[in-house]
Amino acid sequence: MRATPQSPKSQTSVESNGTSQVIIDCKIDNLYYGKFLAVRDSHIPIEKGDITAFIGPSGCGKSTALRCLNRMNDLVRGFRFEGHVHIRSQDIYASNVDPVVVRRYIGMVFQQPNPFAMSIFHNVAFGLRLNRYQGNMTERVEQALHGAALWDEVKDKLKQSGLSLSGGQQQRLCIARAIATEPEVLLMDEPCSALDPIATRRIEELMQELKQKYTIAVVTHNLQQAMRVADKTAFMYVDTSRGGRTGYLVEYGDTKELFENPAQEYTRQYIRGEFS
Amino acid sequence: MRQVAMPPGVQEVEQPQLRRSLSDRRTLISTLLSIVTGAMTVIACVPLFSVLLMLLWRGGVKLSWQLLTELPPTAFEDGGGFGNAIVGTLVMVGIAALLSVPFGILAAVFLAEFDPESKTAAVVRFCAKTLTGLPSILAGVFAYATVVLLTGTYSAPAGGIALALLMLPTVMLTAEEAMKMVPTRMKEAAIGMGCTRSQMVWRVVLPTALPGMLTGVMLAVARACGETAPLLFTALFSNYWIVQDGTPALMAPTASLAVLIYNFSGMPFENQIELAWAAALILVLLVLAINILGQLLSRRRI
Numbered sequence: 216m217r218a219t220p221q222s223p224k225s226q227t228s229v230e231s232n233g234t235s236q237v238i239i240d241c242k243i244d245n246l247y248y249g250k251f252l253a254v255r256d257s258h259i260p261i262e263k264g265d266i267t268a269f270i271g272p273s274g275c276g277k278s279t280a281l282r283c284l285n286r287m288n289d290l291v292r293g294f295r296f297e298g299h300v301h302i303r304s305q306d307i308y309a310s311n312v313d314p315v316v317v318r319r320y321i322g323m324v325f326q327q328p329n330p331f332a333m334s335i336f337h338n339v340a341f342g343l344r345l346n347r348y349q350g351n352m353t354e355r356v357e358q359a360l361h362g363a364a365l366w367d368e369v370k371d372k373l374k375q376s377g378l379s380l381s382g383g384q385q386q387r388l389c390i391a392r393a394i395a396t397e398p399e400v401l402l403m404d405e406p407c408s409a410l411d412p413i414a415t416r417r418i419e420e421l422m423q424e425l426k427q428k429y430t431i432a433v434v435t436h437n438l439q440q441a442m443r444v445a446d447k448t449a450f451m452y453v454d455t456s457r458g459g460r461t462g463y464l465v466e467y468g469d470t471k472e473l474f475e476n477p478a479q480e481y482t483r484q485y486i487r488g489e490f491s
Numbered sequence: 492m493r494q495v496a497m498p499p500g501v502q503e504v505e506q507p508q509l510r511r512s513l514s515d516r517r518t519l520i521s522t523l524l525s526i527v528t529g530a531m532t533v534i535a536c537v538p539l540f541s542v543l544l545m546l547l548w549r550g551g552v553k554l555s556w557q558l559l560t561e562l563p564p565t566a567f568e569d570g571g572g573f574g575n576a577i578v579g580t581l582v583m584v585g586i587a588a589l590l591s592v593p594f595g596i597l598a599a600v601f602l603a604e605f606d607p608e609s610k611t612a613a614v615v616r617f618c619a620k621t622l623t624g625l626p627s628i629l630a631g632v633f634a635y636a637t638v639v640l641l642t643g644t645y646s647a648p649a650g651g652i653a654l655a656l657l658m659l660p661t662v663m664l665t666a667e668e669a670m671k672m673v674p675t676r677m678k679e680a681a682i683g684m685g686c687t688r689s690q691m692v693w694r695v696v697l698p699t700a701l702p703g704m705l706t707g708v709m710l711a712v713a714r715a716c717g718e719t720a721p722l723l724f725t726a727l728f729s730n731y732w733i734v735q736d737g738t739p740a741l742m743a744p745t746a747s748l749a750v751l752i753y754n755f756s757g758m759p760f761e762n763q764i765e766l767a768w769a770a771a772l773i774l775v776l777l778v779l780a781i782n783i784l785g786q787l788l789s790r791r792r793i
Contacts, residue, residue, distance in 0.1 A: 287683060319685030329676040332699040341694070342684050389680070 240301040249293035257464035268445035275451040276462025285321040286314035322393030328385035330377030342396040363391035383414025403433040550772030576746040586651025595662030603670035622660040631721035647745040650726030658711035665707025669700040702789035709785025719749035
């Protein structure tokens, strides 16, 4: 039915190939905001222990797709979803699933660093408190701050406001907050776009470390960043052929393969910088 | 400075005039406007400071410890104080705050977080805005018609309810504004951590908005302290303490600073008039103290 040349039919096979395990199987058939079709026909599997990058021009729905994975889109008025998001073969869009609980299993880091207006300690302990964690709170907070490579910088000022830190530190604080509850999956929505190059590099290094323990899905504007950090890459593009601006998946595959030998013409052009 | 070599045929440009000169029209107007704004600011401060000076001058002379501890004097009596009026004002404002703060803040939570775009919210917001302009005497008449007639007596609770009516819209609207000032990305973070909507409000929005909300509460309290008209119909006045022989006499006419000033300033006795001045000074100091407290609280941030 899709007669357009950029038909997603020809994308590389996305089914799990036996060696790796798909932890989130995200299949967006149609995603609406009100009457506006924002994303269509995008099937993106997130494999365990990998970093999966979502790239594409502005407005291609990559953030929207990411926000489907923990039902953050539910907050948007008029949001409607057709398709499924399976986490360990459980559909999080099933009617009996509580989105609040889903979000406790999936950590999220946002574009703008967004620590709460409370102390560094309480920021990290926030999720633990929310889950009524009974164990040693101090230890877990320290662990999370170590995990986010922030401990050495803040160990003497845990009582200070999280907002007193620099932008890059705030973002690492947000990562510490997200991993304190040890979620299986970490979603990062352009985590470096508000940071300077040095802070960006630190976050990228951190992502490589976090990968040992967590599965990461990251949206990025920055192609080099995707190349540097991601194992798998999903390239999305905007389809304006039917009047609206609908995002869809053009190509998904191993990052190296996708960047060096893209199967789709659009991917090749985008990577070469022929449009953005 | 290095001179850039001019291409042949281009003339050296004349040195531009960079020094400030009052003869320039733009400079002149700018200077004049600066002077005018400065003068206006000074003039605007004149009434404020003259009121304060007048109070200090007329009320300050009589200021003493007995003012705060003794009961008001009778007609030809000397001395006396208005301790009962201070207590009465505090009690009634306290009742008003206890009523209006929880209601106002919970309503603001609904307006700001739960359903800001609903019809209900729009109607409530409109009513609150109208209520901020409500003549205070009407609040008194309302409390008279409901509480005083119902209970059959003037009382501190009646006065408190009248004041609460005046405080409610201020508390509500400022609390709503304060909650709206909490950055969306902080709310998103809370939702992303797996908060329900009410957890988000309790754990993130309210603590973050607290300083702003306190400012609103303090403004409302300060206004309520000085209100006279609503108390005339509801608390009336009393020459006695609100606690007599160890039992609180809540359901009886209650003294307040504002009504004391109103009553005594019209009397033909020197002593009473002096007391009214002193009471006015104390009232202003009370309001000032509350405002400073509000400022301090709103500055405290984690």
